[in-house]
């Protein structure tokens with residue numbers, strides 16, 4: 001692919017955020033030959049891939065009649081964006097200079113200049129921080145009743161919703177379709193919802209309201225079983241529920257804008273209804289960061305498309321776009337999802353391979369290799385694992401055969417995960433000659449792994 005333009009390293013368009021809005025904008029901008037640069041985000045405002053990386057099955061995104069795992073859906077969007085020429089840049093945006101194009105976008109690692117920007121940084125669901133919240137997140141606790149309510153584990157079970165506003169009431173009413181009973185847990189002695197909504201909740205015999213109640217702890221083994229709360233009049237209460245839904249609001253990820261773009265009263269980017277233009281010409285916005293109402297993957301994708309089309313038109317109007325010329329009209333097809341890799345067995349194991357999967361390969365390398373071995377314990381529904389795996393592959397590639405990588409799917413290889421003492425994914429262990437040298441949990445910067453490997457090579 002030949003790049004025309006990009007004079008003085010000025011991008012046509014920088015997209016900030018790698019959720020459904022960001023990737024859809026990237027697909028459209030890339031297909032318009034604008035070769036967008038997409039800043040994926042890393043820590044602030046969620047992980048690369050956005051909110052759907054934190055859920056299991058997405059059952060309502062069109063085109064997947066049997067549902068699709070959130071992380072897998074995001075991997076597919078990413079692959080589609082890259083296939084058409086989107087460049088990904090893994091960092092967080094700290095600030096932007098909105099004076100005039102080219103705009104300056106400051107990231108953790110430097111400054112990017114771009115003639116236009118699409119902001120797709122999403123919104124983060126507020127959490128309560130109760131005891132065991134992380135343990136039961138997506139295993140009974142959710143921030144999205146509409147997304148997760150139909151999950152089989154919730155059918156005909158008692159469920160709870162925390163909150164006292166319109167969303168909480170709506171979610172409680174919605175969940176009565178699935179649960180045998182819904183406990184609506186309200187911190188104060190009144191609901192903040194509209195009168196009509198309050199009437200609806202009170203008229204629903206399947207909803208029990210717990211006033212003046214504050215949830216403190218979630219309990220269970222592998223799935224949520226009950227919650228402990230304090231009622232300011234009655235004291236401690238225990239409620240047996242299989243689902244706990246937070247409806248305590250979202251915080252749009254707009255901090256890095258430092259009020260340089262007009263926000264609405266709730267802190268979301270203010271755009272005219274149904275339009276992606278922000279208060280600054282040349283800067284567009286899409287997805288949950290502009291949407292306090294619908295907040296769905298498909299609506300985010302839809303507005304991402306609008307933002308890219310509007311950007312393309314604006315750049316053309318201002319004569320600012322420098323489009324690329326493709327050598328072939330049809331880019332190479334993507335390879336299938338990285339989680340479909342085959343496990344190594346007696347016939348396919350290769351002692352020199354840089355990356356293999358499964359317990360057979362691990363056992364062989366653990367006993368026979370004198371090189372450092374980096375093992376990632378993952379599971380298919382773990383979003384952060386999808387983020388980390390390509391990072392580790394890059395690290396291993398950079399060491400050019402001096403390190404070997406193994407992936408263990410703990411769903412399939414439960415025994416080996418147990419032996420290794422794994423209690424969450426992703427966990428990465430670094431071994432050399434049968435000795436565990438270092439262990440990490442969660443998504444970490446590539447530099448951390450590189451440094452640890454360098455120290456033992």
Ligand SMILES: Cc1cc2nc3c(=O)[nH]c(=O)nc-3n(C[C@H](O)[C@H](O)[C@H](O)COP(=O)(O)OP(=O)(O)OC[C@H]3O[C@@H](n4cnc5c(N)ncnc54)[C@H](O)[C@@H]3O)c2cc1C
Pocket residue numbers: 016017018019020021022039040041042043044045046047048049050051052054055057058059060061091092093094120121122123124125142143144146147148253256286287288289295296297298300
């Ligand atoms: C648990 C859960 C389950 C859900 N299930 C469903 C479902 O089943 N169906 C459905 O349609 N919707 C579902 N949703 C809602 C859906 O995930 C969101 O509506 C959708 O992801 C919004 O997309 P977005 O692109 O606007 O933002 P997000 O997905 O939030 O992505 C925002 C991106 O911006 C990045 N970012 C943030 N700040 C910065 C910064 N400063 N610099 C760089 N990057 C930054 C983040 O890293 C992230 O990549 C669910 C939400 C949750 C929380």
